[in-house]
Amino acid sequence: MRTDTAAAATTLLRLHTDPAILTVVNVWDSISAKVVTDLPGTKALATASHSIAASRGYEDGENIPVEEMVEEVRRIVAATHLPVTADLEGGYGDAAATVRAAIAAGAVGANLEDQLKPLDEAAAQVEAVMAAAADAGVPDFVLNARTDAFVRGAADPLAEAVTRGRAYLEAGAPVVFVPGPLDEEQIGTLVDAFGPQRLTVIGLPGVPSPSRLQELGVARVSYGPLSQRVALTALAELVEAVHADGGVPEGTRPLN
Secondary structure, eight states: OOTTHHHHHHHHHHHHHSSSOEEEOOBOSHHHHHHHHTSTTOOOEEBOHHHHHHHTTOOTTTOSOHHHHHHHHHHHHHTOSSOEEEEOTTOTTOHHHHHHHHHHTTOOEEEEEOTTOOHHHHHHHHHHHHHHHHHTTOTTOEEEEEOOTTTTTOSSHHHHHHHHHHHHHHTTOSEEEOOSOOOHHHHHHHHHHHOTTOEEEEOOTTSOOHHHHHHHTOOEEEOTTHHHHHHHHHHHHHHHHHHTTOOSOTTOOOOO
C-alpha cells in the first residue's frame, strides 16, 4: 500500500464534498490512466470494471477473477499520482475482503453495486466495507455506494433509489451512485433526499451537462465504459480510413 493512501483518500473525499463537481473520465489500464492524468483539469481517476474486463477478454458481470481486477487497479495506481477509485462491481462475493485488497493496491475509493439485494443485506455490506477500510487505516475511504434501481428496472426506480441511498448513507457511505438516464427532475429529487454533494451520476447521453449537474448539487459525474467505447470508436474509424486509402488523422497526439 502506498504510504500516502490515507491522505489520498482524504483528498478524494474533499473533491466529492466541495461544491465544484468532480468529473472523472474512467480508465482501464496504465496507458489510459497516464493519458487522463496528464490532461489539465484531471483531479482523480476512476476505473471502469466493464472496460477492464473487456480489455482482458471477459464479459462484464464479475466474470473476471477478482485477482485480475485488483491487479489492474494496482497498475493504474502505479501510473498516476492522483487518487484512484476502483469499480469493484458487486464485491466478488466478499465486498469487505475485495475492498481490503483494493486498498492494498492503492485504491482510496470504490464503486460497489447493490444488485438490488434485500435492503438490510445491502446496507450491511456498506457498513462492513467502511469498517474494513477504517481497519486498513483509510477511514476516509470514498465508498460510492451504487444502487441498481434504474439499471435493473425496479418497479418504482426513483423511490427505490431514494430509500436505498438513504440507507447506504446511514450505513456510512459518503456518496451514493445512481446510474441511469436521469433527467433534471429525478436528479433534483435525489439531491433533496441525500443532501448536496452526496449523489454521483453517470454522464450518459441526455444527462445534464457537468456544469448543470454542479448547479443541481451533484458531487461527481463519471463515464463508466463510455470512455473506452469512444477510444474504440476512434480505432475503428482509423481502420475504416486505412481501408479507404486514408491514414492517421491530423492532430493525433503522441504517447509520451
